[in-house]
Amino acid sequence: MSKNSAKKIINDPLKCADELFEGLVLAYDGKAKRVGKRSIVMNDLRPGAPALLIGGGAGHEPIYHGLVGKGMGDGAAVGDIFAAPPPDIVLEATQAVNRGKGVLYLYGNYAGDIMNFDIGAELAEEEGITVKTVIINDDVCSAPPSEKGKRRGVGGLVPIVKLAGAAATRVDTLDELARIAQKAVDSTRTVGVSTKPGSIPATGEPTFELADDVIGLGMGIHGEKGVGLIPMCTADELAAKMLELLFGDDLELNAGDEIVFFVNSLGSTHMMELLILLRAARPILDAKGIKVHQTIVDSIVTCQEMAGVSFSITKLDSELKELWDLPCESVGYTKL
Amino acid sequence: MSKNSAKKIINDPLKCADELFEGLVLAYDGKAKRVGKRSIVMNDLRPGAPALLIGGGAGHEPIYHGLVGKGMGDGAAVGDIFAAPPPDIVLEATQAVNRGKGVLYLYGNYAGDIMNFDIGAELAEEEGITVKTVIINDDVCSAPPSEKGKRRGVGGLVPIVKLAGAAATRVDTLDELARIAQKAVDSTRTVGVSTKPGSIPATGEPTFELADDVIGLGMGIHGEKGVGLIPMCTADELAAKMLELLFGDDLELNAGDEIVFFVNSLGSTHMMELLILLRAARPILDAKGIKVHQTIVDSIVTCQEMAGVSFSITKLDSELKELWDLPCESVGYTKL
Amino acid sequence: MELNPNQVRLMMLQVADAIIVAEPKLSQADRDLGDGDHGLGMKRGMEAVKAQLEPMEPASPEQVLVATGTAMMTSMGGASGAIFGTVYRAGGKALAGRATLDSEGLALFLQAALEGVMKRGGAKPGDKTMIDALAPAAEKAKEVTGQPVADALAAAADAAEAGKEASKDMIAQFGRAKTLGEACLGFPDAGALSVTIMLQTMAAFAKAA
Amino acid sequence: MELNPNQVRLMMLQVADAIIVAEPKLSQADRDLGDGDHGLGMKRGMEAVKAQLEPMEPASPEQVLVATGTAMMTSMGGASGAIFGTVYRAGGKALAGRATLDSEGLALFLQAALEGVMKRGGAKPGDKTMIDALAPAAEKAKEVTGQPVADALAAAADAAEAGKEASKDMIAQFGRAKTLGEACLGFPDAGALSVTIMLQTMAAFAKAA
Ligand SMILES: Nc1ncnc2c1ncn2[C@@H]1O[C@H](COP(=O)(O)OP(=O)(O)O)[C@@H](O)[C@H]1O
Ligand SMILES: Nc1ncnc2c1ncn2[C@@H]1O[C@H](COP(=O)(O)OP(=O)(O)O)[C@@H](O)[C@H]1O
Ligand SMILES: [Mg+2]
Ligand SMILES: [Mg+2]
Ligand SMILES: [Mg+2]
Ligand SMILES: [Mg+2]
Secondary structure: OOOOOOOOOOOOHHHHHHHHHHHHHHHOOOOEEEEOOOEEEEOOOOOOOOEEEEEEEEOOOOOOHHHEOOOOEOEEEEEEEOOOOOHHHHHHHHHHHOOOOOEEEEEEOOHHHHHHHHHHHHHHHHOOOOEEEEEEOOEHHHOOHHHHHHOOOOOOHHHHHHHHHHHHOOOOOHHHHHHHHHHHHHOEEEEEEEEEOOEOOOOOOEOOOOOOOEEEEOOOOOOOOOOEEEEOOOHHHHHHHHHHHHHOOOOOOOOOOEEEEEEEEOOOOOHHHHHHHHHHHHHHHHHOOOEEEEEEEEOOOOEOEOEEEEEEEEEEOHHHHHHHOOOEOOOOOOEO | OOOOOOOOOOOOHHHHHHHHHHHHHHHOOOOEEEEOOOEEEEOOOOOOOOEEEEEEEEOOOOOOHHHEOOOOEOEEEEEEEOOOOOHHHHHHHHHHHOOOOOEEEEEEOOHHHHHHHHHHHHHHHHOOOOEEEEEEOOEHHHOOHHHHHHOOOOOOHHHHHHHHHHHHOOOOOHHHHHHHHHHHHHOEEEEEEEEEOOEOOOOOOEOOOOOOOEEEEOOOOOOOOOOEEEEOOOHHHHHHHHHHHHHOOOOOOOOOOEEEEEEEEOOOOOHHHHHHHHHHHHHHHHHOOOEEEEEEEEOOOOEOEOEEEEEEEEEEOHHHHHHHOOOEOOOOOOEO | OOEOHHHHHHHHHHHHHHHHHOHHHHHHHHHHHOOOOHHHHHHHHHHHHHHHHOOOOOOOHHHHHHHHHHHHHHHOOHHHHHHHHHHHHHHHHOOOOOOOEOHHHHHHHHHHHHHHHHHHHOOOOOOOOOHHHHHHHHHHHHHOEOEOHHHHHHHHHHHHHHHHHHHHHOOOOOOHHHHOHHHHOOOOOHHHHHHHHHHHHHHHHHHHO | OOEOHHHHHHHHHHHHHHHHHOHHHHHHHHHHHOOOOHHHHHHHHHHHHHHHHOOOOOOOHHHHHHHHHHHHHHHOOHHHHHHHHHHHHHHHHOOOOOOOEOHHHHHHHHHHHHHHHHHHHOOOOOOOOOHHHHHHHHHHHHHOEOEOHHHHHHHHHHHHHHHHHHHHHOOOOOHHHHHOHHHHOOOOOHHHHHHHHHHHHHHHHHHHO
């Protein structure tokens, strides 16, 4: 039996992925259905349209599989806790979402996801399904702009999936869907910090260590290294540092630009703290003349009971803004 | 300086309520505005309609003040951390939401809230504003059905505010609004459990103690006593116990009844766990022939980084179901 | 012996400081039975009281006490904001027309405070609230009218202290502890502790005055 | 000396048990550099392998090894599901037409596994992945063809062990440790540890066979 020092409310720690998946299907209230081993797919799919398939490891709920829905992903392939979905799950999801126009894979930049989705794509191509892939790499602290290929996919996946999902309700070709999804990725940057680790259900062990008096600046959502450790500081100081890192990146942000600003809790950081950070961040954005078209304050990209926050900025051109304003509905993010 | 062993990302621990409030106003993206010291009120209010004012202490975000919005509360009076709003704040909010048809106060059953809202109502009546009050007391574990007056208001406030908010978009009299809000309260029951305390920002101290191997069954959202301590158990066992307590109460639930089923995290309990609980709960509801019209799985009624969950059931008659199906939008809960 | 308006002001400033210092103790008492914030609320209220009273040139005890209550009522929130706001507002108004605070005024003040609180919150003696310190203090103050106000305050403080101690054996009927049942036995009510500290500080001030 | 299909099957069942036992060690290695789940994924894969192989009456080493790879590939997910699935699937296919596993077959197996993994994931020796154990093992196996398979496996296992140790001094370029930079120095790669344990278990089986 594993340790459960985090007092997680679970059954068999080795069955968490399967069980949460079964719960998730129920949470969709009949709007989405289970397919195969561990895929979830919308019931109403627009006929003759290119499909948007998202996915990744479990344990970060509500992402990714909670982002399936109207104006969001058409389906999701779900892995085990912190593990990319295996290729056969990717394939079954691909088959279920495909409506003859091909399938766009949209997921985070992790070796496991890339390899498993790639194998899934090869299997799908063998069955005559065209697949394109757009990889989310919004984490500015994981590599310099010159090495985007090394950047992780983190909080920015929420606006990115939302925009790609909106596009999937409108466009007619896979190329067009891929173009817009790639534009959403190119327009999105995230900086995350962590203050406390989460723990893996099956081992009960925290996934990393962090001293009580430091914050991991730029850490990834599993505790991967960022730009360094800084002393525990105030929300005002932290917000300024996070925005400084965002502004220092290669996404041009000028006066008059419109953005989506997403303040995300990595798990146990309370919304009180998110709101205090938002209060600190907005005047800094305002001072640069950046217009916040939509604010999101929520806990959507998580890592179990990990504490920490991320700021994501998605810059909206007129095409993306129009897509942003479409309604969407999912377990993880809903917009009127 | 206070302890910050929870590593909260804050500034001055004594200013959390003011600062989170300022952040919250920003999170509304111009749809709601700050009024007076610490009230938040929608910008677009239906003219000539009775108003719905909600409120309570801060520190439980996104409730209550995050439940203001289209088809939700018209405004909220916000207290300090864990403290009901003082009467002058209640008054300023009352004045701001009133459109000549009076104001319904809807809040949780806590001595502090009752006294402060009552004083606020007296001040408002002095200014010629009619006030009615409906008190939320959904927590079945805080007193037997014969002593409803002792029951706390907990997770069920979310469906209750949603239903009252929907009513406020339609009805023309305060009496009618109060009738529907009271019906929503009468149709809602909640059972909560806790596994770990949260802590007060200003002291850094956990608000209660709980041994590592027990769960507080029926505990309130501050750690108030429930029906007792039980040994740490599996999600399946816990879901069954919680539903048993709900079924044992005086809300009649028969085959064919339609409900809203709300699985809520009190803060740091991860959505993975909520979904595993939902998976356990649904077959039990199904076996009784109870139809889940809508499932909500989210963290909306919280107490800082407290761990624990609540199940809320709201029984929908045809009037409530019609109101439920109206869209709503707020920082804390949005529905297409 | 009696206290002039400015002495009442200085006395309330000392009360404010005493409560601010006692914050951790008051919060701990509320942690045992409630949500752990009683000291914080009282401290917030007392800081607002200080901001009000420091520049004040009071014309009457009533003015000082009602201002104290209003500052608490509007700054604290929570159960104790309404309760202690009512103590000083209702109690203070009972001193209308009196130029000084003497032992007779003290009795009037405490009695009106008690009645105001009972009306506001619906609790009675024995329900394990601050009333269990306030009610014996009011009772005692009635018995000792005629004595110098310093002695009357000392007697009232002792009665409050005894009432606070007695609250340990009560089962809460109001406030957040009301669902605790027998689990609240052995702990004194946090608000009763505040009442006691307030009266003790007043007594010490009057004795030195 | 060579292994018949059923011996290969029994060997893989021992490998599965060895990895399952090593789960905590493998997860800890991944905790140092990644997300701490490597042992869990491998254990999940090995349980699927056991379910596949236990009832099997294999006709060839290829059949056993490809089934092993398929079971891992479809049950594990994560980086190691794709990587180790590829090891056994690509490696196993290189044994097509061979009735037994001898040292020549071992060299073919490891070489095809290495090429498959490098093609799949784009990593090369020195990038601090399981390749740093697999590549030297494949190299060594080529040198010792002609020896009994038990000796060849022992030599390959030693080479993997040395490669795993050498991975401590490498800076990760792939997988979750790729952003760690110098912070990953001193820790061996988790996947390299899995490769080493697998080859050591195979060598021990072959020696006893
Ligand atoms: N109905 C009531 N009548 C009198 N005093 C009350 C009543 N309800 C609560 N109190 C007092 O308020 C105190 C708690 O105050 P506080 O912690 O500030 O409020 P809250 O319960 O809102 O957190 C209790 O210790 C008790 O003395
Ligand atoms: N591109 C790659 N090529 C070869 N091996 C890799 C590659 N990426 C990762 N690995 C191996 O996978 C191991 C991690 O496996 P695991 O923890 O199961 O995956 P994940 O990173 O998805 O959690 C690493 O220790 C490394 O040996
Ligand atoms: Mg992993
Ligand atoms: Mg309180
Ligand atoms: Mg309290
Ligand atoms: Mg890993």
